[in-house]
Amino acid sequence: xxxxxxxxxxxxxxxxxxxxxxxxxxxxxxxxxxxxxxxxxxxxxxxxxxxxxxxxxxxxxxxxxxxxxxxxxxxxxxxxxxxxxxxxxxxxxxxxxxxxxxxxxxxxxxxxxxxxxxxxxxxxxxxxxxxxxxxxxxxxxxxxxxxxxxxxxxxxxxxxxxxxxxxxxxxxxxxxxxxxxxxxxxxxxxxxxxxxxxxxxxxxxxxxxxxxxxxxxxxxxxxxxxxxxxxxxxxxxxxxxxxxxxxxxxxxxxxxxxxxxxxxxxxxxxxxxxxxxxxxxxxxxxxxxxxxxxxxxxxxxxxxxxxxxxxxxxxxxxxxxxxxxxxxxxxxxxxxxxxxxxxxxxxxxxxxxxxxxxxxxxxxxxxxxxxxxxxxxxxxxxxxxxxxxxxxxxxxx
Amino acid sequence: xxxxxxxxxxxxxxxxxxxxxxxxxxxxxxxxxxxxxxxxxxxxxxxxxxxxxxxxxxxxxxxxxxxxxxxxxxxxxxxxxxxxxxxxxxxxxxxxxxxxxxxxxxxxxxxxxxxxxxxxxxxxxxxxxxxxxxxxxxxxxxxxxxxxxxxxxxxxxxxxxxxxxxxxxxxxxxxxxxxxxxxxxxxxxxxxxxxxxxxxxxxxxxxxxxxxxxxxxxxxxxxxxxxxxxxxxxxxxxxxxxxxxxxxxxxxxxxxxxxxxxxxxxxxxxxxxxxxxxxxxxxxxxxxxx
Numbered sequence: 001x002x003x004x005x006x007x008x009x010x011x012x013x014x015x016x017x018x019x020x021x022x023x024x025x026x027x028x029x030x031x032x033x034x035x036x037x038x039x040x041x042x043x044x045x046x047x048x049x050x051x052x053x054x055x056x057x058x059x060x061x062x063x064x065x066x067x068x069x070x071x072x073x074x075x076x077x078x079x080x081x082x083x084x085x086x087x088x089x090x091x092x093x094x095x096x097x098x099x100x101x102x103x104x105x106x107x108x109x110x111x112x113x114x115x116x117x118x119x120x121x122x123x124x125x126x127x128x129x130x131x132x133x134x135x136x137x138x139x140x141x142x143x144x145x146x147x148x149x150x151x152x153x154x155x156x157x158x159x160x161x162x163x164x165x166x167x168x169x170x171x172x173x174x175x176x177x178x179x180x181x182x183x184x185x186x187x188x189x190x191x192x193x194x195x196x197x198x199x200x201x202x203x204x205x206x207x208x209x210x211x212x213x214x215x216x217x218x219x220x221x222x223x224x225x226x227x228x229x230x231x232x233x234x235x236x237x238x239x240x241x242x243x244x245x246x247x248x249x250x251x252x253x254x255x256x257x258x259x260x261x262x263x264x265x266x267x268x269x270x271x272x273x274x275x276x277x278x279x280x281x282x283x284x285x286x287x288x289x290x291x292x293x294x295x296x297x298x299x300x301x302x303x304x305x306x307x308x309x310x311x312x313x314x315x316x317x318x319x320x321x322x323x324x325x326x327x328x329x330x331x332x333x334x335x336x337x338x339x340x341x342x343x344x345x346x347x348x349x350x351x352x353x354x355x356x357x358x359x360x361x362x363x364x365x366x367x368x369x370x371x372x373x374x375x376x377x378x379x380x381x382x383x384x385x386x387x388x389x390x391x392x393x394x395x396x397x
Numbered sequence: 398x399x400x401x402x403x404x405x406x407x408x409x410x411x412x413x414x415x416x417x418x419x420x421x422x423x424x425x426x427x428x429x430x431x432x433x434x435x436x437x438x439x440x441x442x443x444x445x446x447x448x449x450x451x452x453x454x455x456x457x458x459x460x461x462x463x464x465x466x467x468x469x470x471x472x473x474x475x476x477x478x479x480x481x482x483x484x485x486x487x488x489x490x491x492x493x494x495x496x497x498x499x500x501x502x503x504x505x506x507x508x509x510x511x512x513x514x515x516x517x518x519x520x521x522x523x524x525x526x527x528x529x530x531x532x533x534x535x536x537x538x539x540x541x542x543x544x545x546x547x548x549x550x551x552x553x554x555x556x557x558x559x560x561x562x563x564x565x566x567x568x569x570x571x572x573x574x575x576x577x578x579x580x581x582x583x584x585x586x587x588x589x590x591x592x593x594x595x596x597x598x599x600x601x602x603x604x605x606x607x608x609x610x611x612x613x614x615x616x617x618x619x620x621x622x623x624x625x626x627x628x629x630x631x632x633x634x635x636x637x638x639x640x641x642x643x644x645x646x647x648x649x650x651x652x653x654x655x656x657x658x659x660x661x662x663x664x665x666x667x668x669x670x671x672x673x674x675x676x677x678x679x680x681x682x683x684x685x686x687x
Contacts, residue, residue, distance in 0.1 A: 034580055061584075062585055067584070071584065
């Protein structure tokens with residue numbers, strides 16, 4: 001500590017303030033920088049040999065970055081901050097955000113940021129509640145029922161951007177709530193019968209080294225791996241964004257999970273989903289989903305998946321979850337052979353089809369009909385409630 | 398004093414060619430006594446960093462290879478049960494408390510990498526390889542060890558570190574690591590080396606390689622990596638390839654294109670990749686690189 005303090009005196013308050021500003025900018029951009037890091041940074045700046053920006057930059061980068069996305073962002077932030085140009089509090093991460101759909105996604109980033117601790121109600125919910133508490137004691141129930149009705153509304157019918165944002169937040173919270181429950185179940189279900197030698201011998205001391213009481217050890221329950229394929233074609237437009245939000249939340253809980261997106265081709269998106277910040281992840285995904293317009297090629301995407309990715313991401317304890325409406329402009333035979341190949345590799349196939357929630361829908365489209373025989377669970381996914389209904393199934397995996 | 402040039406030179410002295418960023422990270426690590434987390438694809442030379450660091454400080458490299466289900470018994474310490482059982486039998490008629498004291502003493506303790514690392518006389522380099530393969534519980538435990546550098550063994554008491562090891566963690570990114578661990582560590586994202594650096598690596602590692610050939614091979618590998626491959630060739634593959642070509646007496650890659658194509662087995666490790674780089678493709682790449 002004395003050494004660090006001496007360093008601070010040498011530096012003078014100006015540098016210290018600038019550094020604090022830099023740390024604040026980093027935090028605003030999603031860097032996890034704690035007090036200890038700031039202190040170490042001061043020590044670094046006070047160290048001889050670090051008097052040129054070319055030397056300071058890599059040193060601070062090593063200290064402040066925690067993950068690849070930080071690393072890629074750092075140089076731009078460093079330049080923007082230290083070269084004097086003013087930096088926006090939160091930099092635009094994903095290039096151009098011109099289309100309306102993406103704007104909604106981007107605005108989610110702000111929402112996500114403001115609702116920091118999980119479990120707390122989001123901004124929107126809180127303000128709504130606050131406004132009503134004075135006027136009406138039953139407001140709580142009203143707030144809840146509003147959510148309830150939102151949970152039952154088809155995503156397609158939510159037009160108001162604010163309501164859509166709320167639906168997103170709801171999907172995020174649902175995913176978080178599921179996460180907690182799924183994890184606890186995992187712990188509770190461990191059982192097994194390997195002998196724990198260490199404890200057994202400890203216990204055998206009292207009986208002169210004869211192990212009378214065998215003490216068992218419970219091996220870890222190995223969870224299934226989850227692989228998600230999301231259809232991002234035009235016909236799915238209303239659902240894709242909410243699905244992504246939901247999947248981003250749920251995947252966090254599966255230790256082994258991979259996600260792909262397909263429209264006319266297949267895109268691997270696990271990296272984007274590993275992004276902790278939901279808003280930022282969705283921004284990146286938004287760009288990926290923004291593929292060539294036009295028809296979906298479910299069959300070809302499946303074939304690509306089987307050919308290039310399946311061997312790596314699928315093992316015998318894998319559940320594949322496909323989110324698609326099954327409308328396909330390609331050859332249904334391709335879908336059939338693709339699904340058959342997938343079936344051979346994995347343990348379970350879940351197909352979530354938003355259309356299934358519509359009245360009078362029959363899975364008669366050629367693509368869907370070809371895929372049906374290979375599916376273990378064919379479920380609706382058109383509103384929050386139907387997503388919530390998946391939980392018991394996911395918990396059993 | 399943060400002398401990164403000195404570190405880069407000394408690393409080069411032990412055969413590791415580091416760029417300025419990595420040299421700085423290692424210098425900062427020395428200064429702040431924090432662990433360094435290195436992330437990057439397989440084959441970019443993450444593990445080599447630790448080996449080079451150990452060679453540089455002329456100290457022991459203690460390596461913990463992580464895998465799924467890694468637990469404290471494998472990582473930290475274990476009791477030698479067979480010897481304990483024998484000892485208990487031999488002391489059957491003695492006082493039970495004394496026996497317990499005896500069998501849970503230092504003599505029966507098996508050191509595993511983490512415990513060994515904090516009980517050295519000279520600070521070693523502790524390499525925790527592929528931390529992303531271990532599970533969250535282990536990560537949390539590791540975090541505790543890395544901040545306190547002391548271990549409590551219930552039967553023996555608390556073991557404090559005699560020296561603080563230099564810790565290097567590597568990750569392939571198969572699982573997201575916790576923020577807490579990331580914050581505790583310095584971070585360096587390691588990419589495949591650029592052409593110049595790879596050529597210098599070849600010169601440093603392959604005895605008797607010509608500088609022009611090293612440059613050509615480095616350019617060639619850079620082009621191979623740009624192809625749409627299932628498995629990108631790492632630096633180790635480049636070294637193998639260069640050694641093979643030198644062994645075959647190739648002095649320029651464009652002199653003997655058949656030899657170049659035939660030795661592609663050093664760098665292409667899947668059937669798809671081999672099928673993709675046909676003779677025509679490899680000839681074109683050689684033409685570009687020459």
